[in-house]
Amino acid sequence: SQQGEEDPQALSIQEGENATMNCSYKTSINNLQWYRQNSGRGLVHLILIRSNEREKHSGRLRVTLDTSKKSSSLLITASRAADTASYFCATDYNQGGKLIFGQGTELSVKP
Amino acid sequence: KAGVTQTPRYLIKTRGQQVTLSCSPISGHRSVSWYQQTPGQGLQFLFEYFSETQRNKGNFPGRFSGRQFSNSRSEMNVSTLELGDSALYLCASSPPGLAGLIQYFGAGTRLSVL
Numbered sequence: 032s033q034q035g036e037e038d039p040q041a042l043s044i045q046e047g048e049n050a051t052m053n054c055s056y057k058t059s060i061n062n063l064q065w066y067r068q069n070s071g072r073g074l075v076h077l078i079l080i081r082s083n084e085r086e087k088h089s090g091r092l093r094v095t096l097d098t099s100k101k102s103s104s105l106l107i108t109a110s111r112a113a114d115t116a117s118y119f120c121a122t123d124y125n126q127g128g129k130l131i132f133g134q135g136t137e138l139s140v141k142p
Numbered sequence: 143k144a145g146v147t148q149t150p151r152y153l154i155k156t157r158g159q160q161v162t163l164s165c166s167p168i169s170g171h172r173s174v175s176w177y178q179q180t181p182g183q184g185l186q187f188l189f190e191y192f193s194e195t196q197r198n199k200g201n202f203p204g205r206f207s208g209r210q211f212s213n214s215r216s217e218m219n220v221s222t223l224e225l226g227d228s229a230l231y232l233c234a235s236s237p238p239g240l241a242g243l244i245q246y247f248g249a250g251t252r253l254s255v256l
Binding site for chain 2: 062064066071072073074075076079119123126128129130131132133134135
């Protein structure tokens with residue numbers, strides 16, 4: 032399978048703490064994306080990082096990409112209860128329109 | 143702009159029946175992709191359409207088919223339903239220039255096969 036691995040599978044933290052999720056993938060990529068899904072609904076695109084970028088920020092989100100290790104991480108700083116969701120990394124493996132998703136990390140932020 | 147609209151939101155079918163799911167992409171988007179999400183297999187790519195042509199296909203049996211109309215609306219059909227087809231089916235569209243890169247998802251159709 033081309034699907035990458037994400038860890039941890041589940042993460043429970045208190046409001047205000049930081050949350051870090053990791054994603055590994057299998058072959059070379061041009062870009063990697065992160066999506067959020069709230070309780071079995073549609074996914075929302077969070078951020079895209081290209082293979083020539085090492086770090087990218089968007090609000091409270093920070094994404095890093097290490098192409099030598101074929102891994103990426105998503106950091107959510109100062110988490111809020113509203114951040115409770117599942118987070119997925121995804122890449123198209125250079126096949127536009129066909130995203131391959133990781134298994135996801137289920138984040139629970141307790142107030 | 144309206145988001146991606148999927149209908150119906152919920153469906154209950156019995157084994158052996160067939161089902162058609164509908165997806166209306168964001169206005170101006172020409173790429174539409176379909177995914178199946180189950181607790182066991184996660185999110186799996188079904189197929190992608192661009193300008194009425196299937197550009198990519200996932201590893202699903204021929205019972206799963208789709209099409210795209212000239213207005214970019216898309217439908218997927220599952221024939222001879224099996225219990226294992228119970229899943230959340232998600233449709234996503236992509237804007238021109240970023241075809242397939244960043245995808246905007248609908249809320250999904252939850253299919254239960256009894």
